[in-house]
Amino acid sequence: MYTTRFLDVPPLDSVAGTVRLPGSxxxxxxxxxxxxxxxxxxxxxxxxxxxxxxxxxxxxxxxxxxxxxxxxxxxxxxxxxxxxxxxxxxxxxxxxxxxxxxxxxxxxxxxxxxxxxxxxxxxxxxxxxxxxxxxxxxxxxxxxxxxxxxxxxxxxxxxxxxxxxxxxxxxxxxxxxxxxxxxxxxxxxxxxxxxxxxxxxxxxxxxxxxxxxxxxxxxxxxxxxxxxxxxxxxxxxxxxxxxSPRTLRVEGDASSASYFIGAAAIAAGGQPLRIEGVGLDSMQGDIRFVDAARAMGAQVDGGAGWLEVRRGTLPLRPIDLDCKHLPDAAMTLAVLALFAEGTSRLTGIASWRVKETDRIAAMATELRRIGAAVETTDDSIAITPPAEWRAGAIKTYDDHRVAMCFALAAFSRCAGAAPALPVRILDPRCVGKTFPDFFEALFGVAAARPDDIPVLTIDGPTASGKGTLASAVAARLGYHLLDSGAVYRAAALAASRAGVDRDDEPALADLAARLDLRFGADGVWLGGDEVGESLRLEAIGSLASRISAWPRVRRALLDIQLAFHRLPGLVADGRDMGTVVFPVARLKVFLTASAAQRAERRYRQLISRGISANIDSLRADLEARDARDQSRSVSPSRPAPDALLLDNSALSIEDSVEQVLAAWQARTPFG
Ligand SMILES: Nc1ncnc2c1ncn2[C@@H]1O[C@H](COP(=O)(O)OP(=O)(O)O)[C@@H](O)[C@H]1O
Ligand SMILES: Nc1ccn([C@H]2C[C@H](O)[C@@H](COP(=O)(O)OP(=O)(O)O)O2)c(=O)n1
Missing domain, CATH: 3.65.10.10 (Enolpyruvate transferase domain)
Structure with missing residues (x-):
């Protein structure tokens, strides 16, 4: 579940695969x-x-x-x-x-x-x-x-x-x-x-x-x-x-299905999206959303406990529907109306006023925010699609359904928006009410153009605070985190364990290409071993610096790094993130601090972990490493021409994080 202050959903294009719904x-x-x-x-x-x-x-x-x-x-x-x-x-x-x-x-x-x-x-x-x-x-x-x-x-x-x-x-x-x-x-x-x-x-x-x-x-x-x-x-x-019936199985939530039925109705993709957990036999009234989606143009097949949905007509046909029987899923229709040719009208929704929030007011405000023309009465809402789409920061009113249905606005390209726009969902945590992993499930089946998945890179010399800054920024944005140094360190650890010579480029490249490396919530795994601690050893850092100078090693490790570029976005730290691996990054930070500061930081870091260290040799070491990383022939460590240079010698961690987030915000359309 995303517990960030906001979540930016990049422009989405297509859906495919299978989604399993949580219980009703x-x-x-x-x-x-x-x-x-x-x-x-x-x-x-x-x-x-x-x-x-x-x-x-x-x-x-x-x-x-x-x-x-x-x-x-x-x-x-x-x-x-x-x-x-x-x-x-x-x-x-x-x-x-x-x-x-x-x-x-x-x-x-x-x-x-x-x-x-x-x-x-x-x-x-x-x-x-x-x-x-x-x-x-x-x-x-x-x-x-x-x-x-x-x-x-x-x-x-x-x-x-x-x-x-x-x-x-x-x-x-x-x-x-x-x-x-x-x-x-x-x-x-x-x-x-x-x-x-x-x-x-x-x-x-x-x-x-x-x-x-x-x-x-x-x-x-x-x-x-x-x-x-x-x-x-x-x-x-x-x-x-x-x-007691002794045992009982809860159906998947039909209202939760509506977001995925909606996504499949508007998104591109030759294959249908399969939805498991709820089917046409459902006892839930909101399964009638299927009829409404069909009326708007979706192609829906289904059986007991499953649905398969694909795009039919697009733009969708506008709908005029009494929604008394599907009050919750009707909110999804209100967002689908953005993709219709003409005005849609939903009636019989007076109960929206006494739900998690006054949903008629909330939906009207937020639909207008992204450019739609909206009219409301006590028990109805009429929506005309935007003449021009706007990127909106959607207020969610502690209402899970507002958050989930507005995620569909990220498919604006499918409605002809040019450029396609991301949508910002404020307080995404509210989906915890019924579908804690909603956004994870969406990102599991949705695809975006690579250029639309934002990347923020943080490069710089050792102990400048890249890792600290990158993980804090990733946590605040809800993005994936790539510690590319850890990839090189893992290759170094594997080489050291296998006894491969640090100058044997072909053998190192071969080993790097076969690296069985997994980053998970449960640590960093090399083969069957958790290696998080071993990777941080100074000797492994030095060996990483040496083997990373070999062009074939760098090439072999590229795919592992590129695989981190996934929805909803990525923060990557290292030496060449902005220059070589993610040259299209939206923001490139080059982080520095004086050698004295960095030696001091590394010293404290090691001591606090109970590892003995000598500050003078640390400084000599890091200066030698800087020189090597900067002078190697491939991907030398240096700022990208368009990088934001940030010297954090005199900044606190929180100040650096705020500065980078401010620069990031300025590069989003939500400014
Ligand atoms: N702006 C900062 N001010 C003070 N200390 C910092 C700052 N940024 C990072 N540190 C500290 O410096 C140490 C090294 O940071 P780290 O993120 O591991 O660096 P890198 O990834 O660049 O090698 C950490 O203990 C971290 O807490
Ligand atoms: N993108 C990267 C990341 C790291 N490396 C190399 C160079 C570095 O000295 C080592 C170790 O990187 P790491 O970022 O973990 O090192 P520090 O934490 O900065 O000491 O790997 C690289 O060549 N390219």
């Missing part, structure tokens, strides 16, 4: 609650790992459920209609799918068993209405108090003074959020233990019916057969009891 958030949190309420163990496979499921898991654990994780599966031992923990303070983040059902379940449990619970979340959660659900629960005798603003969390739930009653005449509004009805359906089986059935009537037209359909299907899996009269009346039979 809606199914995951419903199943977790049901597993938590029933007796015995339920093993849930394919559960979404995200912020929203995490708060649900923590709440269940706090309420006395046993939660065991093993790999992809989670095993829940439920409380079986009892209430082992009678007091808890539950933080539920911004997860509506946790707040609403837990409110209903705890209100009913506390009414039956007694107890005191506090439910709260982030600031935005305290702005999301829950009054209609609370009213329905109060009407059957539950005790729920508002801690602050009436109608909104935080909530305090307590024992019911006179028990539950009027179970046969429960009323709930269905036209604001279907989550209220879902919450009641999930929780009310608990209220039927005393021998009465529970009957719920829906006031107003029920929105998001497919989500309620999903709730009913999942209840059935847990042994609860709800009788349904159209979408207005629901009856839960007396003495209903949750029965």
């Amino acid at each position: 958030k809606s199914i995951s949190n419903r199943v977790l609650l049901l597993a938590g309420l029933c007796e015995g163990e339920t093993v849930i496979d394919g559960l979404l790992a995200s912020d929203d499921t995490e708060v649900m898991l923590q709440a269940l654990a706090a309420l006395g459920c046993t939660v065991e994780r093993s790999g992809e599966a989670v095993c829940i031992r439920g409380i079986g209609g009892e209430l082992p923990v009678r007091e808890a303070d539950l933080f539920l983040g911004n997860a509506g799918t946790a707040m609403r059902p837990l409110t209903a379940a705890l209100a009913v449990l506390a009414a039956v068993h007694g107890g005191a619970f506090r439910l709260h979340g982030v600031a935005r959660m305290h702005e999301r209405p829950i009054g209609d659900l609370v009213d329905a629960l109060r009407a059957i005798g539950c005790r729920i108090d508002y801690e602050a603003a009436p109608g909104y969390p935080p909530l305090r739930i307590g024992a019911a003074p006179s028990g539950l009653h009027a179970l046969d005449a429960i009323r709930v509004r269905g036209d604001v959020s279907s989550q209220f009805l879902t919450a009641l359906l999930l929780a009310l089986p608990l209220a039927t233990a005393g021998g009465s059935s529970a009957r719920i009537s829906v006031d107003g037209e029920l929105i998001s019916k497919p989500y309620v359909g999903m709730t009913l299907q999942l209840l059935e899996r847990f042994g609860i057969a709800v009788e349904r009269d159209g979408w207005q009346r629901f009856t839960i039979p007396a003495n209903s009891q949750y029965r």
Whole structure:
């Protein structure tokens, strides 16, 4: 997951390959609650790992459920209609799918068993209405108090003074959020233990019916057969009891699929994009996004648990659609509208106003930012594609779906934008709510023209701070990091281990060409050995300096270095990054510091690692190395003509990082 302040998605051209979707958030949190309420163990496979499921898991654990994780599966031992923990303070983040059902379940449990619970979340959660659900629960005798603003969390739930009653005449509004009805359906089986059935009537037209359909299907899996009269009346039979299905697999998230269906509908690429985890048999309403994408021009095939999508008509056909049944995936349609020939209109989206943010306002603002003409009403949005695309820094409002759908704006070339533009996604971490690895998954299947994948190079002499600066800058930009010195050092280490003479160019080049080198989060691996520490030895640095003077060695190591040039971008440090390996780099920094400073830094670095060192010999060594690196015939260490020269002798690390980031920012269109 990207936790940077922003992520620049370069102009993207095509998609290909296979993407596996994370589990559906809606199914995951419903199943977790049901597993938590029933007796015995339920093993849930394919559960979404995200912020929203995490708060649900923590709440269940706090309420006395046993939660065991093993790999992809989670095993829940439920409380079986009892209430082992009678007091808890539950933080539920911004997860509506946790707040609403837990409110209903705890209100009913506390009414039956007694107890005191506090439910709260982030600031935005305290702005999301829950009054209609609370009213329905109060009407059957539950005790729920508002801690602050009436109608909104935080909530305090307590024992019911006179028990539950009027179970046969429960009323709930269905036209604001279907989550209220879902919450009641999930929780009310608990209220039927005393021998009465529970009957719920829906006031107003029920929105998001497919989500309620999903709730009913999942209840059935847990042994609860709800009788349904159209979408207005629901009856839960007396003495209903949750029965664990023992094992259950969560479908991939159909809303998450929409970003990839959308990408494949607009991107070039002869092959279809395969999407696994959700298919045409899905129980999720948002699978109907497939019909909308087809109507706009996409070619979609599919079966049970899979989809294959390719571009059909482009520009897309504009769409005029009532989106009541697919409120979440409809946001993706709003961005696809940028690729249509004419104005698209999405109606029936009043529920957008009470989601993670006011989504109608957010989408309108951000679509306009990249050049679209947008008109909105209380429950609709109309989008006309940009006459001229603009590079936009997209605000995401702590809303995962805003972040994910706007990533599609990076395909602007497919809509004819010239030049093609990158898109900046602010606070990309918000995708953690439902799809923590969304951007990684996108970069795994999307391709960009090499010239569009940005590179920032940092060259300079030894101990000037290249590595420190490069890794800090890469971390701030969310880019890959190439420590090319480590590649030369690895070749030197391999040569030293194999006993190859430092002057035997053909043997060294042969060894370099076969180097089995892997850089991973778990260290640097040469063959089966982790060699991170060994590479830093001064003797290996010196040998690297010597063997790196051989042209054939340099050539043999080129591909390893070029392979780092991947989406979303690269920061590369070394001697010839800007001059030879990445001459097209957007920013080339040549970093220097006085020899005295550098010797001092290296000395401190070695001492802090418990390696003894002598400052005078270090200085002599580094001066000899500088001379060799600068004077060799191929790729000598020197600044590129267009390099930014930065002497950091008198700068702190943070100051150097800020200076380089400022120079980088000035070279982006987001300035
Ligand atoms: N601007 C700076 N000011 C002070 N110390 C620095 C600065 N940049 C780097 N250092 C320190 O100098 C040492 C050598 O830096 P390193 O990044 O390993 O250099 P290089 O990759 O150029 O050989 C590190 O211990 C680092 O913390
Ligand atoms: N792009 C590069 C990177 C390193 N080298 C050579 C020259 C250097 O003396 C050695 C070791 O590089 P490294 O950057 O790890 O060395 P320092 O950390 O600066 O001491 O490799 C090179 O020739 N070209």
